[in-house]
Amino acid sequence: MSLYKKHDTTINKAVQALHERTFYAAFPEHPAPAVYGETADADGQNKFKATLGKKFEELKQASPEGWAGEEESPYLQEPLKISYPTFSVKTLTERAGRAFHQWRKVNVHERAGILTESLDRMKARFFEIAYATMHTTGQGYMMAFQASGPHAADRALEAIAAGYEELQRFPTHAVWDKPMGKFNIQLNKEWRAVPKGISVVIGCSTFPTWNSVTGIYGSLITGNVVIVKPHPGAILPIAIVVAEIQKVLAENNLDPNICQLAADTFDRMITKELAEHPDVKLIDFTGNSVFGSYLEALPGKAVFTEKTGVNSVILDSTEDIDKVAANLAFAVTLYSGQMCTAPQNFYIPEGGIKTSAGTVTFDQFAQKFADNINALVDNPKAGPFVLGTIQNKKTCDRVTEAEKLPGKVWLKSRSVENPTFKNARISTPVVVEVDASKKDVFGKELFGPIALLIKTRNTDQSIQLAQEMARDHGAISCGAYTTDPQVREKIADEMSLVATPVSFNLVGGIYMNQHAAFSDFHVTGGNPAGNASFTNPEYVTKRFTWVGHREPVKA
Numbered sequence: 001m002s003l004y005k006k007h008d009t010t011i012n013k014a015v016q017a018l019h020e021r022t023f024y025a026a027f028p029e030h031p032a033p034a035v036y037g038e039t040a041d042a043d044g045q046n047k048f049k050a051t052l053g054k055k056f057e058e059l060k061q062a063s064p065e066g067w068a069g070e071e072e073s074p075y076l077q078e079p080l081k082i083s084y085p086t087f088s089v090k091t092l093t094e095r096a097g098r099a100f101h102q103w104r105k106v107n108v109h110e111r112a113g114i115l116t117e118s119l120d121r122m123k124a125r126f127f128e129i130a131y132a133t134m135h136t137t138g139q140g141y142m143m144a145f146q147a148s149g150p151h152a153a154d155r156a157l158e159a160i161a162a163g164y165e166e167l168q169r170f171p172t173h174a175v176w177d178k179p180m181g182k183f184n185i186q187l188n189k190e191w192r193a194v195p196k197g198i199s200v201v202i203g204c205s206t207f208p209t210w211n212s213v214t215g216i217y218g219s220l221i222t223g224n225v226v227i228v229k230p231h232p233g234a235i236l237p238i239a240i241v242v243a244e245i246q247k248v249l250a251e252n253n254l255d256p257n258i259c260q261l262a263a264d265t266f267d268r269m270i271t272k273e274l275a276e277h278p279d280v281k282l283i284d285f286t287g288n289s290v291f292g293s294y295l296e297a298l299p300g301k302a303v304f305t306e307k308t309g310v311n312s313v314i315l316d317s318t319e320d321i322d323k324v325a326a327n328l329a330f331a332v333t334l335y336s337g338q339m340c341t342a343p344q345n346f347y348i349p350e351g352g353i354k355t356s357a358g359t360v361t362f363d364q365f366a367q368k369f370a371d372n373i374n375a376l377v378d379n380p381k382a383g384p385f386v387l388g389t390i391q392n393k394k395t396c397d398r399v400t401e402a403e404k405l406p407g408k409v410w411l412k413s414r415s416v417e418n419p420t421f422k423n424a425r426i427s428t429p430v431v432v433e434v435d436a437s438k439k440d441v442f443g444k445e446l447f448g449p450i451a452l453l454i455k456t457r458n459t460d461q462s463i464q465l466a467q468e469m470a471r472d473h474g475a476i477s478c479g480a481y482t483t484d485p486q487v488r489e490k491i492a493d494e495m496s497l498v499a500t501p502v503s504f505n506l507v508g509g510i511y512m513n514q515h516a517a518f519s520d521f522h523v524t525g526g527n528p529a530g531n532a533s534f535t536n537p538e539y540v541t542k543r544f545t546w547v548g549h550r551e552p553v554k555a
Helices: 003-020 040-051 089-103 108-123 126-137 141-148 150-166 210-221 236-251 271-276 289-296 321-337 362-377 383-387 393-402 459-473 485-496 537-541
Strands: 066-068 084-086 173-179 184-195 198-202 225-229 259-261 280-286 302-306 312-315 345-349 353-355 358-360 409-411 430-435 450-456 478-481 502-504 544-552
Touching: 003 108, 003 150, 040 126, 089 198, 089 225, 089 259, 089 271, 108 126, 108 150, 108 210, 108 236, 126 141, 126 236, 141 150, 150 210, 150 537, 198 210, 198 271, 210 225, 210 236, 210 280, 210 537, 225 271, 236 259, 271 280, 280 289, 289 302, 312 459, 321 362, 321 383, 321 450, 321 478, 345 362, 345 459, 358 362, 362 383, 362 409, 362 430, 362 450, 393 430, 393 450, 450 459, 459 485, 478 485, 485 502
Parallel strands: 198 225, 198 280, 225 259, 280 302, 312 345, 312 478, 345 450, 430 450, 478 502
Antiparallel strands: 066 084, 173 184, 184 544, 353 358, 409 430
C-alpha cells in the first residue's frame, strides 16, 4: 500500500476542515494513557534523558563538519550537553540543490502521503518531544506536550492539506479547442506547479516546533527542499521532527537531504549567511521585528514572517467581572506571557466597567486582576505548571525594569517554587498602571509576564488606542469585553481594518492566547506583526509557480 493510500482519509478530512473551519483535530491533545499507551509518558521521559550529554546521531546527514550544542534547561539552569552535527552553508545548500531535483518530481499525492506518515512517526514521540520542549523553552508540561506535539502536528497537517489542495486547483492537462469558422484550432495544454527551490525555516526559542512545522511542511508539500535553522537555545524538539521526516524519506528511496537540520551556536550563527545565499528562494521566520524586517527586505526571496506585536484587551462591559478577571489573569500567567498572542495592554475607561451588578471602577478591576494572578500563582497545584519558566534571562531583566515604569505598580513580580525543579527560573506577572498619554511606554512589545493597565477617557478611546497599536506596531490577537452589540460591532470593524482578530467575552477554559488549527488564522499578514498567515492559500501558493506549455494537436 502506498503511503498516500494509507493516509488519504486523513488528508481529505484535513482539506474538508480547511473549508468548514469547525473543530477538527487529527491528533488528540490530551496525553491520556488510553490514547497514547500506558507507558508512553515514562518512555518519552526516559528517551529524553538518554539523549542528554550525547551526540544527536539520528539525522541522516552524512559527514558532519563538526558537532555543537548550547541548550540550557530553564528548569535546571544547567546545560543539556547535547551536540548536533554542523555543516557549512555551502554544504547545506549544495546538498539541498541536488535533493531538490528529486523531490520536485515526486507527485503531490506521494508527497502528501510521505509527509503525513512523518507526522504519524512524530506522534509516537510526542512525549519525548514534550520533555525536550520543557527543557529548552521552559514551557509547563501540558503546554509542552500540546503545543510541540498534537497542536504542532495539526498545524503541519493543515499546511499539507492547503498545499495539496492548491496544487490540484487547476488541471494538469486539457485540450483547448477554439472554433475558427470552417476549422478549429486545437492545442494540447499542460500546466506544471513548479516549486521555487530551497527553503530556509528559521526557528524561535519559545515554540521550536509549533512555529516551524507550518513552514517546513508548507514548503515540502509544494515540492521545495527545506533547511531547518533552529534557534541555538531550542534545537532538540525540532531535531526529532526532522529526524522522523528524514527516516520516512530514506525508507521511500528519497534523499534525506530534502529536509536538513542546520544547527549552530550563539557565537557562530549562520542565519544571515543562509538567508542571503542566492540559491535560497523561500524563508520562514518567527522572532523579533528588526530581524524579520531585514529578511523581508532581501531581494529575490519569498519571505513569510511572524514578528513582534502589541496585543490589546478592551474592557467596556460584562455580565460577570470576576470571571473576566480570572480569565485574563490566566492569559497573562500562561507560560509567563511568553506567547506571541499573550495580552499586554488593558484599556479600561476612567468611568469604570459596566456590569450586571453595577459599575466596577478602574481601581476595583485592577485589584481583582492582581488578586486573581496571586491566587493562581500561589496555588501549588496550578501556579508553577501554568507559569512554566522564563526561557531567556533577558526576559527576567525586562520584568524587573517594568516595575520602574512611570505609573502605579499594582502587582510586583516575584518567584514561586516549582515543586519538581527547585532551580527553575520563574518570574510571576508584573502589573503596572500607565497613563494613556504614555504611548512611548505601551507602544511596543514588552515580551514576558508584563501587563499594563491603561486608563482611557471612554471605550471609544480604548478602541482608538488598540487600533493605533495594531496599525503602527502590529498585533496578533485582541481581547474585548462588551455586552453592547453596537460596541461589539465597532470593535470588530475597527480592529478588522488593522487586520487583528478579536476574541470577544472569553471566560472559562478558553483564552485569547489560543489559536486552533484548521479554524483560526494565526497572524493575518495584514499588520506589522507579520506578513504571512497560518494557513491561508497565499501561505502555500507563494511557494510555487504555475507554468503552462502548449502544442498543436496532431491530426
